[in-house]
Amino acid sequence: MTLDLAAIRAQFPILAEKIHGKRLAYLDNAATTQKPESVLRALDGYYRHANSNVHRAVHELAARATTQYEAARDRIAAFLKVTREEIVFTRGTTEGINLVARSFLQPRLQPGDEVLVSGMEHHSNIVPWQLAGAKVVAARVTDEGELDLDDWRAKLGPRTRLVAIVQVSNSLGTVNPVAEMIREAHARGVPVLVDGAQAVAHEAQDLRALGADFYACSAHKAYGPTGFGVLFARREHLEAMPPWHGGGDMIRTVAFEASTWNEVPYKFEAGTPDIAGAIGLAAALDWIESVGLDAIHAHESAVLDYATPRLAEIPGLRLIGTARHKVGVLSFVMDGAHAHDLGSILDQQGVAVRTGHHCTMPLMERFGIPATARASLAVYNGTDDIDQLVVALHTARRLFA
Ligand code: PMP
Numbered sequence: 001m002t003l004d005l006a007a008i009r010a011q012f013p014i015l016a017e018k019i020h021g022k023r024l025a026y027l028d029n030a031a032t033t034q035k036p037e038s039v040l041r042a043l044d045g046y047y048r049h050a051n052s053n054v055h056r057a058v059h060e061l062a063a064r065a066t067t068q069y070e071a072a073r074d075r076i077a078a079f080l081k082v083t084r085e086e087i088v089f090t091r092g093t094t095e096g097i098n099l100v101a102r103s104f105l106q107p108r109l110q111p112g113d114e115v116l117v118s119g120m121e122h123h124s125n126i127v128p129w130q131l132a133g134a135k136v137v138a139a140r141v142t143d144e145g146e147l148d149l150d151d152w153r154a155k156l157g158p159r160t161r162l163v164a165i166v167q168v169s170n171s172l173g174t175v176n177p178v179a180e181m182i183r184e185a186h187a188r189g190v191p192v193l194v195d196g197a198q199a200v201a202h203e204a205q206d207l208r209a210l211g212a213d214f215y216a217c218s219a220h221k222a223y224g225p226t227g228f229g230v231l232f233a234r235r236e237h238l239e240a241m242p243p244w245h246g247g248g249d250m251i252r253t254v255a256f257e258a259s260t261w262n263e264v265p266y267k268f269e270a271g272t273p274d275i276a277g278a279i280g281l282a283a284a285l286d287w288i289e290s291v292g293l294d295a296i297h298a299h300e301s302a303v304l305d306y307a308t309p310r311l312a313e314i315p316g317l318r319l320i321g322t323a324r325h326k327v328g329v330l331s332f333v334m335d336g337a338h339a340h341d342l343g344s345i346l347d348q349q350g351v352a353v354r355t356g357h358h359c360t361m362p363l364m365e366r367f368g369i370p371a372t373a374r375a376s377l378a379v380y381n382g383t384d385d386i387d388q389l390v391v392a393l394h395t396a397r398r399l400f401a
Contacts, residue, residue: 030329070084249273
């Protein structure tokens, strides 16, 4: 099925913005995606017609807010194919991983215990394990930007307490073989956390079939609002884990001597939550399914296949990350140009890309570069965006030559 790109774009009002008088080619989707009308309407509608605090009142608005908020949990659980009790609402991928580090890993940790990651992790899948006191061991990344599975297997050892792996690399677009890795780690009795931040908007997920112990993702990378996300955790883990944040909603009883905890997942959700965030994510998932993840994936792959040779043939440009299995991320460096200068020149042409280390400093180190420029795709991108990028890159090349 081919997408009606014009109809899709018409649903994203921000795409009509003029940038420095130019048409906007928004190619910074790995940082955050734009939001369709239906998500904007859901956020607006919540504040206009249902705004109240959840769970703690009998009045009509509180009932509306609670119903919509808890319906969002059902919607999100159905999208990921798990049960609602296994869905913990968070501020995003980062908070989900920190929750697991603090509440699952830290109490089990002995000195010298390891968390096995890959060399292409986002900082949010490295630093929380360090803060918890674990030794972080990273499996090698090949020159193409693929995970060296033999090296990963060799490092999956007796001290490995947890495997934490990015499903799709934000810097390279590489899709890691997480299902296979989960099977192998489980065969050694090691639980697995998957960082799904860059996956949920691009490929359908069936977390029950995948078998991960933990899966973290962010709403804003999937057409939903910022500052909201989801941690999936298998119910037996959630039941066994202690709470990590204390406050309202996470308790059953409170006394000065001691308190008791609410049932899962509420035990992990202290304080007034981002109610609109949950409702906005549910609307975003409705929107994704109205287009269809198979159609989204096919379209983005076609644009990636169009873009890759066109970028590769620009003199002096080097693509970083050419894995066989990848999604729509094009990271590159250009001879004689600092990535930030390149990004500014592209911006003048209306092309929005991200430049920097993309919160993957060890990966940049691996490739011996300080930074890349990164164009990353979403469903509303087309070959015209790539053409605009290529023209802008030729302009940049002439300036740097
Ligand atoms: N992991 C990956 C792979 C990411 O791309 C990002 C966001 N750039 C994160 C984790 C962190 O997500 P958030 O900032 O929404 O918590």
